[in-house]
Amino acid sequence: MGDDHARYAPVDPVSTGFKGRCPRCAQGQLFDGFLALKKECLNCKLDYAFADSGDGPAVFVMTGLGFVVVGLALWLEVNYSPPLWLHLAIWFPLTIGLGLYLLRAIKGIMICLQYRNKAAPGEIDRG
Template identity: 35%
Template sequence: MAILPKRDFWRAAWSGFSLKCPKCSKGDIFGKFLKVNDNCPACGEALHHHRADDAPPYFTIFIVGHITIPLMIAMELLYRPSLWVHSLIWLPLTLALCYWLLPRIKGALIGIQWAVHMHGFDPNHDEAKEFGGHSSP
């Protein structure tokens, strides 16, 4: 088993959060909204090995909920607006935050998986061998 090169965890997570490839920080990680490119368009790094699964929506809901719900409760306690005012404020804000945050969290998680050689990002892993792809250092 080969010794894997150490990768910069925070730089990879930040590149992913910035929707860029965790290896080169130049190529786009996504081809469409949440569709990850099989390979980085700039450096060719294999990105299809990621297994973000349902972690991005979980963290998105967790973070957005911790932003909007306290604000919603504070507004209700301070001003007691009618329900339609609550709907006009919190529904668009919640949707906008989710739309903005979900791809960034998914990108960050893929960057973290790449940095720590998870799943197919580890050339010794069965998934890397199974798909015939490789994840260069």
């Protein structure tokens, strides 16, 4: 992970991750399916074994989207008082759709940031 700087120019982790591209070459695909990672980049052969985004993307998406959707739903209720079925028709599909879209994008961004910052599990130095 550390010896590839001579052959590959640095890429922007946000735009690369948002597009679901390889964090090293920005050409190969990062995902195999919707959220599953490929084993390696087909373009530069970067092994994706280092990538572990954990629950981070889900936490960011739920928190951010929750604030936005609840705020908009409260604004709509206070200003217009629509019936309950209209709230369900608006907010349920919006939450599911945006949540799935943002989950993939933020997972890609977090993996690209892990690669750029050489993130690794913590170790205790006992020497």
